[in-house]
Amino acid sequence: MIKFLDLQQLNLGYQEQFQEKMKLVLDKGWFILGNEVKSFETNFAHYCGSKHCIGVGNGLDALVLIFKAYIQLGKLQKGDEVIVPANTYIASILAVLQSDLVPVLVEPKLETYNINPYLIEEKITSKTKAILPVHLYGQLCEMETISAIASKYNLLVIEDAAQSHGAISNAEIKAGNLSNAAAFSFYPGKNLGALGDGGAVTTNDDDLAEVLFSLRNYGSEKKYHNELVGINSRLDELQAAFLNVKLPNLDADNDKRRSIAKRYLSEIKNDKIVLPTWDFSNNHVFHLFVVRTENRNDLQDYLLKNGIETVIHYPIPPHKQKAFPEWNNLSFPITEKIHDEVLSLPISPIMTDDEVSIVISILNKY
Amino acid sequence: MIKFLDLQQLNLGYQEQFQEKMKLVLDKGWFILGNEVKSFETNFAHYCGSKHCIGVGNGLDALVLIFKAYIQLGKLQKGDEVIVPANTYIASILAVLQSDLVPVLVEPKLETYNINPYLIEEKITSKTKAILPVHLYGQLCEMETISAIASKYNLLVIEDAAQSHGAISNAEIKAGNLSNAAAFSFYPGKNLGALGDGGAVTTNDDDLAEVLFSLRNYGSEKKYHNELVGINSRLDELQAAFLNVKLPNLDADNDKRRSIAKRYLSEIKNDKIVLPTWDFSNNHVFHLFVVRTENRNDLQDYLLKNGIETVIHYPIPPHKQKAFPEWNNLSFPITEKIHDEVLSLPISPIMTDDEVSIVISILNKY
Ligand SMILES: Cc1ncc(COP(=O)(O)O)c(/C=N/[C@@H]2[C@@H](O)[C@@H](OP(=O)(O)OP(=O)(O)OC[C@H]3O[C@@H](n4cc(C)c(=O)[nH]c4=O)C[C@@H]3O)O[C@H](C)[C@H]2O)c1O
Numbered sequence: 001m002i003k004f005l006d007l008q009q010l011n012l013g014y015q016e017q018f019q020e021k022m023k024l025v026l027d028k029g030w031f032i033l034g035n036e037v038k039s040f041e042t043n044f045a046h047y048c049g050s051k052h053c054i055g056v057g058n059g060l061d062a063l064v065l066i067f068k069a070y071i072q073l074g075k076l077q078k079g080d081e082v083i084v085p086a087n088t089y090i091a092s093i094l095a096v097l098q099s100d101l102v103p104v105l106v107e108p109k110l111e112t113y114n115i116n117p118y119l120i121e122e123k124i125t126s127k128t129k130a131i132l133p134v135h136l137y138g139q140l141c142e143m144e145t146i147s148a149i150a151s152k153y154n155l156l157v158i159e160d161a162a163q164s165h166g167a168i169s170n171a172e173i174k175a176g177n178l179s180n181a182a183a184f185s186f187y188p189g190k191n192l193g194a195l196g197d198g199g200a201v202t203t204n205d206d207d208l209a210e211v212l213f214s215l216r217n218y219g220s221e222k223k224y225h226n227e228l229v230g231i232n233s234r235l236d237e238l239q240a241a242f243l244n245v246k247l248p249n250l251d252a253d254n255d256k257r258r259s260i261a262k263r264y265l266s267e268i269k270n271d272k273i274v275l276p277t278w279d280f281s282n283n284h285v286f287h288l289f290v291v292r293t294e295n296r297n298d299l300q301d302y303l304l305k306n307g308i309e310t311v312i313h314y315p316i317p318p319h320k321q322k323a324f325p326e327w328n329n330l331s332f333p334i335t336e337k338i339h340d341e342v343l344s345l346p347i348s349p350i351m352t353d354d355e356v357s358i359v360i361s362i363l364n365k366y
Numbered sequence: 367m368i369k370f371l372d373l374q375q376l377n378l379g380y381q382e383q384f385q386e387k388m389k390l391v392l393d394k395g396w397f398i399l400g401n402e403v404k405s406f407e408t409n410f411a412h413y414c415g416s417k418h419c420i421g422v423g424n425g426l427d428a429l430v431l432i433f434k435a436y437i438q439l440g441k442l443q444k445g446d447e448v449i450v451p452a453n454t455y456i457a458s459i460l461a462v463l464q465s466d467l468v469p470v471l472v473e474p475k476l477e478t479y480n481i482n483p484y485l486i487e488e489k490i491t492s493k494t495k496a497i498l499p500v501h502l503y504g505q506l507c508e509m510e511t512i513s514a515i516a517s518k519y520n521l522l523v524i525e526d527a528a529q530s531h532g533a534i535s536n537a538e539i540k541a542g543n544l545s546n547a548a549a550f551s552f553y554p555g556k557n558l559g560a561l562g563d564g565g566a567v568t569t570n571d572d573d574l575a576e577v578l579f580s581l582r583n584y585g586s587e588k589k590y591h592n593e594l595v596g597i598n599s600r601l602d603e604l605q606a607a608f609l610n611v612k613l614p615n616l617d618a619d620n621d622k623r624r625s626i627a628k629r630y631l632s633e634i635k636n637d638k639i640v641l642p643t644w645d646f647s648n649n650h651v652f653h654l655f656v657v658r659t660e661n662r663n664d665l666q667d668y669l670l671k672n673g674i675e676t677v678i679h680y681p682i683p684p685h686k687q688k689a690f691p692e693w694n695n696l697s698f699p700i701t702e703k704i705h706d707e708v709l710s711l712p713i714s715p716i717m718t719d720d721e722v723s724i725v726i727s728i729l730n731k732y
């Protein structure tokens with residue numbers, strides 16, 4: 001069986017270093033916002049090229065905290081509209097709603113699965129105050145076009161970088177540093193994954209960073225002094241320690257993912273399968289390698305019968321979820337087509353060449 | 367130096383078991399809502415005598431999730447008033463505000479530091495829908511009186527049990543099972559503390575539990591199916607594993623705390639120091655041993671000079687915090703007196719008899 005993502009093997013490779021970190025943290029006896037969190041924040045800000053990194057509880061909270069911080073700073077108001085892709089993991093949209101903002105859905109491009117920047121302007125109203133591009137599956141959105149629209153209408157841009165740690169733009173700028181602020185998730189399955197939940201915000205905005213450091217910690221910067229109505233959403237000291245172990249390998253891991261993607265793109269030859277679009281630059285970190293096919297469930301069954309595990313990211317579009325009854329009758333044909341047809345093939349830094357070859361040959365026989 | 371709470375030593379006592387758990391979780395390769403979370407939920411529900419336990423990210427989120435779940439179930443509405451003690455850790459109040467409910471502050475009794483149930487009725491309006499008693503410092507609130515008021519006015523009662531794991535009422539009912547639903551924190555310093563953030567809700571209400579299992583996980587019970595507008599607030603698998611190691615010792619730990627409290631109460635003899643009130647029953651688990659004195663800062667300095675670390679829980683009353691400018695001019699004289707006078711003495715399951723003796727003798731010389 002070729003696993004979709006063998007997180008057990010992936011993390012066992014770090015077992016000794018993790019156990020050492022665990023011993024270190026236990027020896028210090030400090031488990032909340034200690035030196036490991038501080039150093040991870042420094043390391044990850046440096047990695048992204050951002051001025052600030054604020055460790056938080058998870059990726060959804062990272063987005064919520066950015067929105068709440070902008071509301072705190074008066075740059076957003078409850079009820080403001082935020083442009084979001086119709087095709088995204090539901091957390092992007094939940095974050096907007098949890099912040100009392102109004103998500104406005106925009107169709108993606110079928111080729112990139114990412115928000116179609118040319119459909120943004122027609123959705124802008126006097127209440128639109130921000131755009132939330134999601135670098136889905138690991139590929140950067142068309143940020144120059146999006147930034148130009150944002151400048152024209154004076155909108156904030158907030159990246160959802162939960163799937164794109166380490167992606168680099170043509171101008172050599174990293175995901176997380178292509179907008180006003182970015183949200184990262186360190187959910188275990190991510191390109192940089194913890195051993196539990198974790199997240200972070202990156203930003204170059206000093207005011208935003210100051211508010212975020214307080215908001216994530218009950219609205220308090222100095223113990224027992226509460227200046228803001230905050231929440232509790234902290235990156236665990238232990239998780240930060242584990243992330244400090246893994247971060248130095250992120251670029252090599254992404255290279256490995258790209259080399260698998262290259263093989264898939266050049267060696268999968270089957271008319272029934274539509275391969276993803278990629279210009280071979282570093283703007284894609286292949287968190288997921290997502291193909292399309294008309295009889296998706298059939299392909300998934302076929303692969304499983306042949307010992308290959310796949311996942312559907314995602315089977316139900318956000319606007320069709322029960323959580324959003326008011327959207328259920330809306331029509332987003334491209335989004336719906338994507339949700340009907342996509343299938344994510346195994347890809348990870350620990351996949352072997354032989355495994356990749358097997359996936360390719362079985363796909364070519366379909 | 368006698369530490370206020372030597373968490374390093376306390377947790378080093380479990381070092382081997384923690385490392386084994388870590389190995390076990392790494393070997394399984396499952397880090398989110400796995401078997402350790404499930405078994406902790408079963409164990410802790412059983413411990414509290416509650417039907418359900420739902421592991422969540424932290425104690426503040428546990429409260430927020432209860433409120434959001436009741437809103438979801440139509441039992442609370444945004445804008446409803448919730449009675450809360452004026453004398454509490456600020457998180458109790460933040461949780462009410464984060465849920466778009468309105469906190470209404472009620473003075474505590476000076477003797478118990480807990481909400482004065484006889485001052486609740488005068489604060490009840492047509493918008494009052496819930497009471498949030500906080501078992502502060504580890505001592506149960508007067509739950510029979512509070513429950514009677516709640517019945518009379520048809521109010522929900524939600525316990526903030528963040529400081530009172532294992533406290534038992536005269537009717538032999540545990541904290542967490544004395545109301546509609548209870549919030550626990552497993553912040554490292556708590557009587558049951560993780561190695562990072564953690565929390566849980568306990569309840570006997572099936573409907574509430576069902577909503578909570580979904581709300582904490584993006585509003586999803588079945589992967590990729592989102593029935594509710596949820597958040598991300600999960601107890602980490604690793605933290606649950608550590609808590610499974612510690613839970614069996616909670617009662618013995620609480621006994622140890624009570625035996626230290628007994629010594630403090632019988633052997634500290636100093637007119638300048640007001641000792642806490644306790645009936646020697648198990649309704650107090652002495653998360654904190656809190657004394658009062660007129661020159662509190664002077665006493666703290668004196669103790670520190672004599673090698674005894676203390677903490678002030680808490681120096682600033684919630685209504686005087688910058689986060690709540692609209693309350694800053696309100697007057698809660700008992701709450702203010704408490705915040706001016708309290709000092710928490712060292713207490714923990716790993717404090718030695720000698721250390722207790724030293725604290726007592728130095729206090730008696732003050
Ligand atoms: C754009 C965007 N914005 C915000 C967010 C929100 O971030 P968050 O709050 O941190 O989740 C996301 C999250 N995104 C992800 C989302 O993409 C989805 O990811 P997924 O690939 O479906 O995840 P999965 O199936 O649980 O794991 C992937 C594989 O790894 C295996 N596995 C998994 C785990 C957890 C394990 O312990 N061991 C394993 O072996 C099982 C699977 O084969 O669901 C997650 C819960 C979210 O965090 C996002 O994509």
Ligand SMILES: Cc1ncc(COP(=O)(O)O)c(/C=N/[C@@H]2[C@@H](O)[C@@H](OP(=O)(O)OP(=O)(O)OC[C@H]3O[C@@H](n4cc(C)c(=O)[nH]c4=O)C[C@@H]3O)O[C@H](C)[C@H]2O)c1O
Nearest residue numbers: 029030031032232371373424425426455457528551553555
């Ligand atoms: C009624 C009520 N409701 C809701 C909540 C919210 O729950 P939460 O969201 O889980 O925090 C609380 C939280 N309550 C506590 C609150 O009481 C306060 O607790 P505290 O005693 O002031 O905590 P502390 O000083 O950080 O730790 C106590 C001692 O332990 C040492 N220590 C601490 C840590 C973290 C360590 O790693 N190593 C150490 O050696 C230092 C101190 O001497 O502040 C915390 C941040 C809250 O979680 C509450 O009391």
